[in-house]
Amino acid sequence: MTNSLASRISEFLSFYTPFSELSAEDLYAISLSVNVLTIDKNETIFKIGDKLHDRFYVVASGLMHISLISDAEENLIDKPAVGEVFGLRPFFAKNNYATNAKAIQDSIIFAIPVFAFKPFIANNTKILDFLLQNFASSSSDSTENLGLGFTNEGGKTYETQSEIQFFQSLEYNKSPLLVHSEETVQEVAQKMSDSLVGSALIHESNLPIGIVTDVDLRSKIATGRFTITALVKKIMSSPVITVPENTSLAEAQLLMLQNNVTHLCVTSDGTDKTGIVGVISQQDLIFAQASNPGVLIKEIKRAPNAIALHKIRIKFEDFIQNSIQKKIPLSHINTIAGEVNNALIKRAIDLTILELGSAPVRFSWFSIGSQGRKEQLLFTDQNSFLVYEDVAAENNLMVKEYFLRLAKKVIAILEVVGYNATTLPYLASNPDWCKSYTEWVNQFNLWMNFPGEKSNVIATLFFDYELAFGAIEIEEQLNEVVFKNLENAKKFYAYLGAETLKKPAPFTFFKQFNVEEEGAHKNLFDIKNRAILPLVDAARLLTMSHKIKGINNTFLRFKQLAMIEPKYADIYLNAAEAFMFFSKLRTKEGLKNNSTGQYILLEELSKSDREKLRSAFAPMKELEEVIKNKFQLTYFM
Template sequence: MKNPIAERIADFLKNFPPFQSLAYAELFHIACEIRVFYLEKGKILFQIGDVCHDSFYIVVSGAIGLSVTSDAEETLIDKCDEGDILGLRPFFAKNNYLMTAKAREESIVYAIPLKIFQPFVTANSNVLSFLLESFASNTRNPYDQEHRGKLISENIIYKEQQADIQYFQSIHYSKEPIMASQDAIVKDIAQMMTDNIIGSVIIKNGNLPIGIVTDKDLRSKIATGHFPITTVASKIMTSPVITVPEDLSLAEAQLYMLKYNVDYLCVTEDGSDKSAIRGIISENDLVVAQANNPGVIIKEVKRAQTAKDLKRIREKLTELIASSIQKDIPLSHIMNISGEINTAISRRAIDLAILEMGSPPARFAWLSIGSQGRKEQLLLTDQDSMLVFEDVAQDKYRDVKDYFLKLARRATSTLEKVGYVPSPDGAVASNIIWCKSLTDWIKQYNTWINTPGETTDVISTIFFDYEIAFGESAIEEAITEIIYKNAKTNKLFFDYLGNDALKKPSPLGFFRQFLVEEGGENKDTFDIKSRALTPLIDAGRLLVLSQDIKGVNSTYMRFKQLAVADSRNSELFLNCAEAFLTLSEFRTVEGLKNDSNGQFINLEELSKTDKVKLKNCFIPIKEVQELIKNRFKLTYFS
């Protein structure tokens, strides 16, 4: 039976993100449950202090103003027009609204029930990413002279006197979680939860997490009669439990909970389910953190229409990175969040290109490679990327490739205007060599791995550091599968990578003096990228490939995972991880100070303490290179 109202709503939604990422049948299903609200001018949709609604909203017509109140004065900070989404707070937290939404003119809004939309969030990565960026939406406050240009958002409590970076603050959590074995009786677990006034119990094997039982499990599996109260925990637990490292930030905790659609995160020693349990983070911990720590969240990119818009956003990110370092926010947090924003900017550049050109003729994946692929791009450095499109019929191949080359040229041109200059080596998706079908990419990786160095087509190691920025994750997974399948026990490949990792120049001379540039415009400066960071990056990449450790892109986390996988060398790997962060901070500070890529350090400007700190980072570099030399039986430098 036809439903013309739902059809009109679905037709409206399909024109705006994130609904553009959904099939029409899915939109129609959502539209059938949507409520329509007419708001007269001045009518309040929700206000500061209201309990969060069971829906979020999209503006159909008119305009909705978002405002905060400080010292009894209402300040307008943003305006939502046709197609704009607001009221996303219930997705992230259950505490009350921190902004007021009021109609600035006669308006119509659609209320989209969270319960109906949630399945599409967890099933579609584009929708999830969009919601994360939208919730981080913020703007300039035109009335704040002291903090003009600072970022404020729907996720904060506004204070004139303070602009702390809530998004990067480490979150406090319970360090004494209640735990039980997989053989524990559910009735006993329920009693434990009641006695301790908690909503979850971690199920462990030894001291390793294997699952979690929550009040939701009790309601959906026990109260409904699906399982008796006398059943054991292993029958009803949610497994695997989502694990995170100890120093998780509020922003990262929010991202994990939304990404995996969970209310609890298990904290472990190294962030994996293969290390000891350290605590538990609940959704309530996030609520408390947000309520007690007013702050700011990074400028969203979803409304950007031009490269100029994206450039302004990237400039704000630079300001935020500088402020974070000054506040001694852990660099690992700054890298994680900066990486997400850089990816969002790339994604929007691709979005804008698709809007210009029309829908792609085939599925594809845009992969950021190199420093952005490792999510280590704190400064405005080169853009490196590759484009993989699905295999198509031979007679369509040329037209399909032409489309993606034009798309890539538009996107890379936008990113260049933002400030990301193309790779000097031409490693960008707009290069005909690095824009090709999945089969052609598989052939490329096969050549690199099975016959390294035999042709002029030498291995470009940055292509082994990648992160999907846009498109089909299945295509990225296919690339990963072929790399690890071919690399396994491939001595020739690891010999090549090992020698490549060892040939970087030593940071120190014979008398432990810094080796500086002998000529050119950077004469007498220290090349921290080539002499210190690159050896660690190369070592981390080589070792995770040889240990078959998948899904870990950043150098810091690679060494943290290696410390778990190889207990004999765990201290060395942890030292490498910390050295990498320290060196990255030196480079970032240098780049921010001189508006450069931070590669060359003026040693005369460093204090004696900083020079000692820098030299201490070189010890694990030398030790890990010795380990590589011995492990792969390398007797020479190539």
């Protein structure tokens, strides 16, 4: 007979991550063992130092506060609301609670036994990933960060981040403490203490035969089960769970949960028949998750200054490099990088408003160029413009002065973070690009209706705008202006088409790569202007001509074009792949040389990469023909 309470609990949980990953039958089975707790306002579920419970918790109604003590003050680090989980420490740690959990409203809490849920984690990486991110982000064990409760805003990047865990590499102790089986527990404990490590591997001729952890010392020695003079082989865990050197974060998570262990021994081939290379601890997994993009975004939101933001962005650069090495699709990395870059811009604006005081009217900050297209992986240029609401003429100067001061401070913060603001004039701190809504309407009308007239040079990157901060209504109104102008825009399209075809050629007359002939970049190939930007411009022009809304990213623009125009589908799909190849090559070059990656020494490329680079230009000639034919380029030619 069906249990009606379990059915209601199961139905409730099915709407929330990570429970939505489970089947209805599995959810019902779990719900049969759930306890329903009624918690009064200000009542505490657990406190710092309490022994771990055998369950974790889900908020069914009400609101909780999770806090910890730092510098003798209680600091709020998370606010689990309806449908959110908390109290995950029993899954990932053995020591006592490190945070307080208190109801700030009368609440109903579902208490889910760890033993009932654990089997489903070991078989579902998405669930495991979600829980570990939450634990890493709301734990005092996180590196340089005390609790940044992971919230997947809008569900934008959960799938991609989950997939990345299959590739994400781990930093672990490559010089583990090695001891012999005939040593006493006291001797081993002293060595662990001196080495500041939580484990010791017992070996014979560098082959692992067992492991002792600080948990063993507490559970087997401190309880009196064994004396400190006992041989370490009496308390070691054996056999040791071994893994190869290239074990990913997800694989390590699964193995620890499946085998109920807190350490893995790394060996040359992943078996106990080859030499010890290192040891992976549960703490290593937590530290790895602390560099996860979802956690970093939460860390960004709490950063107190520009220097802290710079450190977070450096951590994310390591993530980008590891992701590329692990062959994660660049489209996935771009998506996540776009969210991280937006979070950095938002925090820079938040910090500035805290300093200057509230804005006099609503405004919107737009990223343009590679930031606006969510294609910026390196520390390259920042480009932006600012739109503020219309005000009475007599107040415009005062309002504009406020926003110019705000823009200058924001851009200065982002320069400290690492984004260059000196090479291009397209910045919100420039009075030309910090204007009222009506002034911006006039600007876009002028660009689109009178292109090329009266020295009206169009900065095409302004049509790759992305709202980074502020009133979404301003963005929507600006979209209406742009798309209304596209209704009768033959001259505008022709102008953009002509500009697209003016980009410098990648090859000489003799089919050799065109390299810079003089200056600081002599003999280097400009992959940005000769390869990437022609594709960026072509994708923008073609999607605008189809009045496609909501897609700025070049790769996605070509993908969308392939669906809309089947007769050119092959050209567009090849262009999309070429763009990703060029972008990846530039990113790898930039990471290697700590540069923008714009200029490449072709001689340093492998023969294979040089051939791939040459081949990648093939669809560009076909793309040029499409543009010439579609827009009948007689204007400006």
